[in-house]
Amino acid sequence: MKIRGWLALSALTITIMLAGCSRADPSMIADSTGAGSDTPAGAGPATVEIAADASGQLKFADETLSGPADQPITVSFSNPAAVPHNWVLVEPGQEQAVATAAQAANGNPAGIEGVIAGGAPITSATEPIQVPPTPAGEYPYLCTVPGHYQAGMAGTMTLGAAAATGEPTDADVQGAASAAASSAAQGAAGSAVAGGNADGITVAADPSGQLKFQQTTLQAKSGTDFTVNFSNPAPVPHNWVLVQPGQENAVATAAAAKGGDPSGIEGVIVGGQPIANSSETVTVPAQSPGTYPYICTVPGHYQAGMKGELAVTP
Ligand SMILES: [Cu+2]
Numbered sequence: 001m002k003i004r005g006w007l008a009l010s011a012l013t014i015t016i017m018l019a020g021c022s023r024a025d026p027s028m029i030a031d032s033t034g035a036g037s038d039t040p041a042g043a044g045p046a047t048v049e050i051a052a053d054a055s056g057q058l059k060f061a062d063e064t065l066s067g068p069a070d071q072p073i074t075v076s077f078s079n080p081a082a083v084p085h086n087w088v089l090v091e092p093g094q095e096q097a098v099a100t101a102a103q104a105a106n107g108n109p110a111g112i113e114g115v116i117a118g119g120a121p122i123t124s125a126t127e128p129i130q131v132p133p134t135p136a137g138e139y140p141y142l143c144t145v146p147g148h149y150q151a152g153m154a155g156t157m158t159l160g161a162a163a164a165t166g167e168p169t170d171a172d173v174q175g176a177a178s179a180a181a182s183s184a185a186q187g188a189a190g191s192a193v194a195g196g197n198a199d200g201i202t203v204a205a206d207p208s209g210q211l212k213f214q215q216t217t218l219q220a221k222s223g224t225d226f227t228v229n230f231s232n233p234a235p236v237p238h239n240w241v242l243v244q245p246g247q248e249n250a251v252a253t254a255a256a257a258k259g260g261d262p263s264g265i266e267g268v269i270v271g272g273q274p275i276a277n278s279s280e281t282v283t284v285p286a287q288s289p290g291t292y293p294y295i296c297t298v299p300g301h302y303q304a305g306m307k308g309e310l311a312v313t314p
Contacts, residue, residue: 046073050155052143056081056304058151058209058236060143069136069160077119078126083211083300085143087129088118089157095140095149102144106259109144121145123300136160147236147276151209201228203294203308209234211301213294216308222289223314230272231279238296241271242284242310248293248302255297262297274298287312 046068051061067073077087086107090098094114101112109118116139117131136159143153204214220226230240239262243251247267254265262271269292270284289312296306 046071047076048073048157049076049078050087050141051077052079052081052083052085052087052153054080056083056211056300058083058143058148058153058211060087060141060153060155063155065141065155065157066161067131067157067159070133072133073131075117075129075131076126077122077129079122080124081300082123082303084121084123084145085148085153086119086121086145087141088144089116089129089131089134089139089141090114090118091116092137092139095142095154099142099144099149103146107145118144134159147209147234150235201226203228203230203240205230205232205234205236205238205296205306207233209236211236211296211304211306213240213296213306213308218294218308218310220284220287220310220312221314222287222312224286226284228282228284229279230275230282232275233277235276237274237276237298238301238306239272239274239298240282240294241297242269242282242292242294243267243271244269245290245292248295248307252295252297252302256299260298260301271297289314 048065048067050065053059053061065075067075075087075089079085084107086109088098088102088109091114098109098112098114102109105112107121109115110120116134117129119127119129121144139157139159141155141157142149145153201218201220202215203218206212206214218228228240228242232238237260239260241251241255241262244267251262251265251267254267255262258265260274262268263273269287270282272280272282274297292310292312294308294310295302298306
């Protein structure tokens with residue numbers, strides 16, 4: 001955190017110094033044909049702010065950005081959530097190809113064709129992304145963490161538009177507030193009860209890629225093995241992991257360190273690897289009566305609310 005903060009500060013310092021130079025250098029002012037008049041006097045370096053949804057939903061707080069053409073831009077990307085995200089600017093039309101290629105690299109966009117600028121996924125942090133001088137046009141940006149682009153985590157950055165200041169707008173603030181409000185509303189809702197049946201319990205991840213299970217309560221009988229059919233119709237990877245009461249936070253933390261793999265983690269009763277666009281059947285060994293939490297152990301998903309409870313009755 002300290003190093004990141006220092007880097008951000010020094011990058012800011014450097015951009016301020018560069019801006020100072022350009023104002024002092026008549027040749028550079030002469031170079032900025034026309035476009036310069038769009039920049040308010042004394043606006044300084046082109047810095048644009050963008051944030052991921054604060055509640056961990058798979059979207060950016062802003063789906064449009066603007067900046068100057070043919071100039072370096074610092075995009076300050078912050079992800080306040082525990083779900084990993086990044087910000088990647090790509091050549092027009094390349095978003096699908098970049099998302100697919102990055103998926104194979106666990107979300108890292110480095111070295112992928114079609115990427116203009118972008119960083120590795122981060123959580124609960126802010127980092128500056130340096131966008132090189134790029135011709136005027138509309139450029140897509142996306143999060144390349146597996147499944148996030150497919151779930152709608154994307155936007156458009158217009159370069160060369162008239163207004164291109166980096167100041168956070170009222171719209172930014174309102175966007176963050178309404179995202180928080182909608183996630184609170186979701187928390188209050190969501191308690192679809194699935195019929196408990198020891199011959200086969202069904203649980204599914206949200207089909208639109210949101211970080212939640214369709215069923216947040218399940219029921220089973222004690223004293224006998226039973227199967228759970230977990231399906232994930234979305235491209236965002238998820239799993240279904242049953243844990244000992246009170247262990248959900250510890251399990252989520254331990255699994256996050258292994259990229260979501262719940263195998264061998266203390267407190268896990270049963271659970272599979274994350275899957276996407278598929279389903280699997282998990283056999284649960286006989287349990288004593290009680291209430292057992294289940295969670296998705298993909299990094300950040302439990303923290304975003306992807307959890308439920310299995311009631312085991314006598
Ligand atoms: Cu998940």
